[in-house]
Amino acid sequence: MSRYFGIKKQGKNIFLNDDDFYHIKTVMRMKKNDQIEVVYNKKLYLCLIADFKLNRVEIITEMEFEKDNLPAITLIIPLLKEAKMKLILEKATELGVTQIIPVLMTRSIIKLDNLGFMKKKTRWEKICQEASEQSKRITVPIISNLIALNDLKSWDGLKIICSTTKNIPSFKMGLKNKDKYDKISIVIGPEGGLTKTEEELLIDYGFQPFSLGNRILRVETVPIVVLGIINYEYME
Amino acid sequence: MSRYFGIKKQGKNIFLNDDDFYHIKTVMRMKKNDQIEVVYNKKLYLCLIADFKLNRVEIITEMEFEKDNLPAITLIIPLLKEAKMKLILEKATELGVTQIIPVLMTRSIIKLDNLGFMKKKTRWEKICQEASEQSKRITVPIISNLIALNDLKSWDGLKIICSTTKNIPSFKMGLKNKDKYDKISIVIGPEGGLTKTEEELLIDYGFQPFSLGNRILRVETVPIVVLGIINYEYME
Numbered sequence: 001m002s003r004y005f006g007i008k009k010q011g012k013n014i015f016l017n018d019d020d021f022y023h024i025k026t027v028m029r030m031k032k033n034d035q036i037e038v039v040y041n042k043k044l045y046l047c048l049i050a051d052f053k054l055n056r057v058e059i060i061t062e063m064e065f066e067k068d069n070l071p072a073i074t075l076i077i078p079l080l081k082e083a084k085m086k087l088i089l090e091k092a093t094e095l096g097v098t099q100i101i102p103v104l105m106t107r108s109i110i111k112l113d114n115l116g117f118m119k120k121k122t123r124w125e126k127i128c129q130e131a132s133e134q135s136k137r138i139t140v141p142i143i144s145n146l147i148a149l150n151d152l153k154s155w156d157g158l159k160i161i162c163s164t165t166k167n168i169p170s171f172k173m174g175l176k177n178k179d180k181y182d183k184i185s186i187v188i189g190p191e192g193g194l195t196k197t198e199e200e201l202l203i204d205y206g207f208q209p210f211s212l213g214n215r216i217l218r219v220e221t222v223p224i225v226v227l228g229i230i231n232y233e234y235m236e
Numbered sequence: 237m238s239r240y241f242g243i244k245k246q247g248k249n250i251f252l253n254d255d256d257f258y259h260i261k262t263v264m265r266m267k268k269n270d271q272i273e274v275v276y277n278k279k280l281y282l283c284l285i286a287d288f289k290l291n292r293v294e295i296i297t298e299m300e301f302e303k304d305n306l307p308a309i310t311l312i313i314p315l316l317k318e319a320k321m322k323l324i325l326e327k328a329t330e331l332g333v334t335q336i337i338p339v340l341m342t343r344s345i346i347k348l349d350n351l352g353f354m355k356k357k358t359r360w361e362k363i364c365q366e367a368s369e370q371s372k373r374i375t376v377p378i379i380s381n382l383i384a385l386n387d388l389k390s391w392d393g394l395k396i397i398c399s400t401t402k403n404i405p406s407f408k409m410g411l412k413n414k415d416k417y418d419k420i421s422i423v424i425g426p427e428g429g430l431t432k433t434e435e436e437l438l439i440d441y442g443f444q445p446f447s448l449g450n451r452i453l454r455v456e457t458v459p460i461v462v463l464g465i466i467n468y469e470y471m472e
Contacts, residue, residue, distance in 0.1 A: 066450050087323075090454075091457055091460075094451065094452070094453050094454060094457055095451065095453070095457070095461070096451060134452070134454075135451060135452045135453070135454075136452050170471040170472055171468065171471065172468060172471045172472075212467070213467055213471060214302050215330065215331065215332060215371060215467070216330070216370070216371045216372050217330050217331070217371070218326075218330060218370075218371075221327055221330055221331070221460070224327075224457070224460050224461065224464065225331070225460065225461075225463075225464030225467070225468075226464075227461075228460065228461030228462075228464040228465055229464055229465060229468045231448070231449060231451070231461070232407065232408060232461075232465045232468065235406040235407065235408045235449055236406055236408070
């Protein structure tokens with residue numbers, strides 16, 4: 001059954017946004033009284049379509065859903081070309097990411113002013129919402145505002161840098177103490193990697209560099225692999 | 237340094253194909269005597285560009301390269317839409333796949349006759365070669381001809397099905413005995429999964445179904461995650 005995220009709830013009524021109702025009507029070709037799943041405030045409801053003019057659905061009943069066994073996972077990534085960013089957002093959402101933080105990094109070739117960033121952010125949030133609906137999540141990943149590396153100074157939890165520095169411990173070592181934390185943050189550099197200064201700054205802040213091995217991976221491959229591995233580590 | 241795969245070797249001369257020399261000239265804007273890496277017959281050579289008309293380079297010296305610590309990995313996948321196939325081929329190549337076998341599966345929505353398949357295969361081989369060059373591999377993944385599931389009857393090695401069946405052991409259990417094998421094969425179903433009959437047939441052939449968890453992953457996400465996990469398992 002299709003799943004959507006509600007934007008407002010009044011008693012038994014939940015209201016969706018225009019895009020979702022357009023999708024329901026035009027792509028899914030659903031009719032009044034057809035059933036959909038709607039998430040509102042981390043609760044899941046079975047609903048029927050009530051009013052196409054008001055984007056209104058009516059709650060039939062609350063539904064059970066499987067709790068996520070993952071810790072909170074934050075991806076800290078550079079600004080990337082839109083196609084790569086879209087792939088990361090979609091796949092990271094499927095694989096259970098909690099938060100995505102775009103960070104200014106020296107070797108990133110994408111430069112955005114604040115207005116440019118806010119436009120992108122709106123588009124990225126839409127990508128995450130759609131991917132959350134398709135992969136039946138209860139939450140949509142949060143995309144933070146663009147920050148600088150030194151905004152990560154007092155960051156907490158398990159803090160990992162995916163580093164291409166030679167002769168450092170493997171990512172496997174990085175996850176060894178994962179059970180001591182309920183939050184994992186992973187920094188991924190741009191093409192060409194973090195600069196030495198950037199990596200040293202992060203190490204000063206308590207981030208630890210680990211290696212994914214000697215393969216040459218494209219930037220957009222790394223978050224998918226890392227999230228796949230974290231899912232794997234938390235399997236029974 | 238850029239890496240290319242040679243197609244013929246005569247003494248100190250290696251010849252590349254037209255596409256690669258076009259890339260060298262037009263995209264990389266390299267000149268005569270510029271240096272590139274060339275792989276021929278699983279050996280790596282430092283070469284200089286010798287002749288733009290004959291696509292010829294000359295070997296300066298043979299180079300050392302890091303041996304791969306992965307077993308042979310075969311991905312057995314359905315026919316998929318071209319964009320998904322391209323993503324799988326690129327990422328699987330980056331992540332060290334050995335062979336990709338397209339298999340006819342009931343729920344695959346892509347139908348190809350033999351001519352259609354051979355055209356696709358040529359395109360897919362080109363994608364794998366380019367990805368191998370970019371990720372500095374010594375080998376290019378082999379794409380097999382289209383087969384039926386019952387051609388897998390006498391398949392050997394560790395044989396895993398990525399299954400969405402409920403209450404089966406996790407993929408982690410599937411890799412538990414990996415050290416007994418030097419070949420791992422992974423079957424991934426189309427959207428909607430393998431049919432029950434298909435999964436039972438594969439189980440008859442000695443494939444074992446394992447679960448990647450309860451997340452709803454898109455078909456093209458699965459091979460990337462699986463290969464990421466296998467790389468992770470073989471990390472020191």
